[in-house]
Amino acid sequence: MIIGIPKEIKNNENRVGLTPAGTAELIKFGHSLYIQADAGSGSGFPDEDYISAGAVILQTIEEVYNIAEMIIKVKEPIKAEYPLIKKGQIIYTYFHFASSEELTKAMMDSGAVCLAYETVELKDGSLPLLIPMSEVAGRMSVQEGAKYLEKTFGGRGVLLGGVAGVHPAKVLIVGGGIVGTEAAKMAAGLGADVTIMDVNLKRLRYLDDIMPANVKTMMSNSYNIRDMIKTHDLIIGAVLIPGAKAPSLITRDMLSSMKPGTVLVDVAIDQGGCIETSHPTTHDNPTFVIDEVIHYSVANMPGAVPRTSTIALTNATLPYAIKIANKGWQKACKEDKALKKGLNIVNGKIVYGGVAEAFDLEYFDLENVV
Helix, strand or coil, X not given: CEEEECCCCCCCCCCCCCCHHHHHHHHHXXXXXXXXXCCCHHHCCCHHHHHHHCCEEECCHHHHHHHCCEEECCCCCCHHHHHHCCCCCEEEECCCHHHCHHHHHHHHHHCXXXXXXXXXXXXXXXXXXXXHHHHHHHHHHHHHHHHHCCXXXXXXXXXXXCEXXXXXXEEEEECCCHHHHHHHXXXXXXXXXXXXXXXXXXXXXXXXXXXXXXXXXXXCCHHHHHHHCCCCCEEEXXXXXXXXXXXXXXXXXXXXXXXXXXXXXXXXXXXXXXXCCCCCECCCXXXXXXXXXXXXXXXXXXXXXXXXXXXXXXXXXXXXXXXXXXXCHHHHHHHCHHHHCCEEEECCEECCHHHHHHHCCCECCHHHCC
């Protein structure tokens, strides 16, 4: 198969779809790899590394899209890329369709085969291609939240871990999945007073068992959230419904009960956000303030640590990329049910329920599309 790796062009997105090591693996199976010039430079992988791995460097993004049967990316295509996508071309990347009707309709119009990393799902319900970036984003949420709690950034001037004789900051994490768990580990490690909330009692029992003493668990519901936000300094939204829009658990009216300088980090922003007042921001302008509450809602948080993120992502996505390249997407998805769940749009038709539901569009059973 002919595989193309374009340079990411989203704001401050320094990750790349494939490492040189991943490139070498695909070439080992007899596939052709075309990489856009400087695509890996932001992650610390110069063109020479890809050439050594056996890839061909192309100068423009147009050349990459034009030659490739499969495009491997990190982030969803943006408007400038829409015209480049060809009918029947496999686009293998994070899409997060439920957060953008424009993107959804553009990909329907393209006739491409859209395989979304975030909805590839194993039997146990885990999301193997989302986990690596959820781990990064969860850890970064605390790192960024701690920074914006500093008075110089408009925060309350609270040190996350406190010092002897001074109480640590209070951190509330809404959602006990991968993001929430990693955030709790980081916050706890820095010495904060942490509460993690979830709707799944079994998950809370597990977290209660594995977390250190400065992490407490609590059932997530509207009453408890309203009560807890009054006293917490850093609040992290870490809720995910695979392939669907995130629910708004922290509403506009709740801001008035928060302390001035409270920091909200909405990690769910890729899926529409779980904080009603949040909207996607960029690494250039990561925050905004409403009612003296700081909102951080960067839609590609792991893009700030691209070397770590790119290696972690390739580790997870490469085995599936090899299956797609070796067998073609139809046979690969037929044989691998987890990968099959990654199919969101095929030949202009939505084949993933959560995406159709988000925009009240027609859903098609995959068996009637291929």
